[in-house]
Amino acid sequence: MWSAFGICDVTCGNGTMTRTRQCNNPKPLNGGEDCQGPSQTNGQCILNRCPSKANLKVVQ
Known part of the structure; x- marks a missing residue:
């Protein structure tokens, strides 16, 4: 029996x-x-887009 996919x-x-x-x-x-x-298998996960470095701000 296959487990649920991990994080x-x-x-x-x-x-x-x-x-x-x-x-x-x-x-x-x-x-x-x-x-x-196989006893293990992988799947693809597609999450929200990563923020671009141009959009990052330094908060002081």
């Missing part, structure tokens, strides 16, 4: 989120093999 690895712009899979539904019996294929 995005960036706070703005495009990033990656990861989810993992466990072979527990049903669990392999009597020394059976684990699930075939």
Whole structure:
């Protein structure tokens, strides 16, 4: 069973989120093999646009 995707690895712009899979539904019996294929997968996350450096102001 796949887990939900984790949080995005960036706070703005495009990033990656990861989810993992466990072979527990049903669990392999009597020394059976684990699930075939990857145990982890990534997805793309697209967040709000990052502010440009020109728009940043220094507050004193």
